Amino acid sequence: MSTKDKTMEKIVSLCKRRGFIYPSSEIYGGLNSCYDYGPLGSELKRSVKDFWWKSMTQTHTDIHGLDSAILMAPRIWEASGHLENFTDPLVDCKNCKSRFRQDHLNGATACPKCQGELTEARQFNLMFKTFMGPLEDAANTVYLRPETAQGIYVNYQNVMTTARAKLPFGIAQIGKAFRNEITPGNFTFRTREFEQMEMQYFVKPGEDDASMDRWKEIRRNWYDKLMINSEKLRFHEHQGNELAHYAKAAYDIEYEFPFGWSELEGVHNRTDFDLSRHQEYSGKNLQYFEESTKEKFIPYIIETSAGCDRSILCILCDAYSEEEERVVLRFAPFIAPVQVAILPLVKKDGLPDIMDNIANKLKKHYRVAKDVSGSIGKRYRRQDEIGTPFCITIDYESKDDNTVTIRHRDSMQQERISIDAIESYIEPALALPID
Numbered sequence: 549m550s551t552k553d554k555t556m557e558k559i560v561s562l563c564k565r566r567g568f569i570y571p572s573s574e575i576y577g578g579l580n581s582c583y584d585y586g587p588l589g590s591e592l593k594r595s596v597k598d599f600w601w602k603s604m605t606q607t608h609t610d611i612h613g614l615d616s617a618i619l620m621a622p623r624i625w626e627a628s629g630h631l632e633n634f635t636d637p638l639v640d641c642k643n644c645k646s647r648f649r650q651d652h653l654n655g656a657t658a659c660p661k662c663q664g665e666l667t668e669a670r671q672f673n674l675m676f677k678t679f680m681g682p683l684e685d686a687a688n689t690v691y692l693r694p695e696t697a698q699g700i701y702v703n704y705q706n707v708m709t710t711a712r713a714k715l716p717f718g719i720a721q722i723g724k725a726f727r728n729e730i731t732p733g734n735f736t737f738r739t740r741e742f743e744q745m746e747m748q749y750f751v752k753p754g755e756d757d758a759s760m761d762r763w764k765e766i767r768r769n770w771y772d773k774l775m776i777n778s779e780k781l782r783f784h785e786h787q788g789n790e791l792a793h794y795a796k797a798a799y800d801i802e803y804e805f806p807f808g809w810s811e812l813e814g815v816h817n818r819t820d821f822d823l824s825r826h827q828e829y830s831g832k833n834l835q836y837f838e839e840s841t842k843e844k845f846i847p848y849i850i851e852t853s854a855g856c857d858r859s860i861l862c863i864l865c866d867a868y869s870e871e872e873e874r875v876v877l878r879f880a881p882f883i884a885p886v887q888v889a890i891l892p893l894v895k896k897d898g899l900p901d902i903m904d905n906i907a908n909k910l911k912k913h914y915r916v917a918k919d920v921s922g923s924i925g926k927r928y929r930r931q932d933e934i935g936t937p938f939c940i941t942i943d944y945e946s947k948d949d950n951t952v953t954i955r956h957r958d959s960m961q962q963e964r965i966s967i968d969a970i971e972s973y974i975e976p977a978l979a980l981p982i983d
């Protein structure tokens with residue numbers, strides 16, 4: 549096994565052991581490519597979504613939020629082109645029956661596992677189908693959305709009217725999407741159920757290229773704020789038939805995962821494709837009226853489409869570090885699932901009461917854990933392994949002079965500070981980096 553495979557295996561194992569991510573339906577043997585986020589994972593995920601949401605809607609007063617339904621009118625998927633075009637080329641090995649995406653075979657014509665003969669490629673639609681109501685027939689077929697974007701497009705006029713928005717403006721949404729992937733894998737990287745964080749920015753045609761450049765930069769900087777190693781981030785521009793059926797230009801923000809460079813987020817110029825198609829298929833006029841020039845036109849759309857689960861995986865891989873005596877997750881402190889751990893040296897003599905008092909104060913603003921068991925060294929290691937940026941240790945001196953030791957995860961340095969100064973001490977590191 550290569551070192552990179554081993555690293556991935558260690559991250560998967562840490563995620564399970566410490567309660568970040570579990571295999572779904574585990575007591576029934578699991579369900580292929582489905583995962584559940586445990587106590588620490590769900591906190592981490594919430595923090596990342598909160599950071600994305602605030603980076604979009606709070607930071608930009610021209611971006612409005614939306615939370616649309618997963619099930620939508622099936623005609624939407626005809627209009628969007630997903631029924632016709634949202635397919636991957638599927639090939640089977642006639643010998644070992646393994647199944648592959650032809651475009652992932654790098655031109656190989658035989659089975660990569662057994663060198664057996666492959667079938668001709670068939671186009672396989674990735675949308676999950678189900679039925680609305682008791683009758684399981686074609687007239688009642690509905691789809692689980694394969695992207696959250698379409699919920700935004702069909703609400704573009706609602707949002708524009710109710711928010712009294714004028715171009716340019718954006719709509720942001722976080723939500724589940726479903727794709728019946730042929731080859732899910734690499735832990736949570738490619739799954740069949742996942743969460744997207746998408747923002748669609750509506751602009752006047754002609755202003756799309758400049759807007760695309762602006763959003764590429766904003767989105768790239770977002771990963772810097774998460775303290776992701778910038779040497780492991782790059783743009784990949786889509787060429788020719790890599791471009792989705794709706795896109796004029798597309799850039800992936802890629803991260804160098806232990807399994808190689810792979811897409812984290814797409815920034816796309818979707819032109820007026822989606823709104824024009826919805827105008828055609830719904831029969832509703834979706835044109836924008838510009839009062840100053842009396843022009844009517846369909847806006848262009850710049851889309852930023854990030855995968856929440858992929859962001860989490862990137863954060864975990866980037867934070868993971870093995871050092872001489874410890875494994876440490878070097879999360880950006882503001883997203884750490886536990887931000888402050890409070891550790892009394894002993895479980896008696898009033899030290900736990902001091903812990904409770906500090907915890908009661910801090911928990912109003914921060915994610916706090918209390919840990920009273922094991923040697924202090926072991927407790928530090930436990931907190932390092934889940935990425936807790938600050939450990940506060942209470943000892944006998946604390947009773948006399950109202951001070952504690954504060955230990956930094958990354959440098960392991962310790963400082964003595966007054967209990968009254970804890971909040972102002974940790975606040976700068978834990979504040980959301982939004983401007």
Ligand code: GAP
Pocket residue numbers: 694695696697727729736737738739740741742743744746811812813814851853854855856857858
């Ligand atoms: N609305 C545009 C769109 O959906 P996409 O490039 O197909 O574009 C956007 O997907 C993002 O969604 C990807 O960059 C990735 O982060 C995430 N994503 C897509 N498919 C995924 C899957 N099967 N598992 C996990 N995340 C996925």
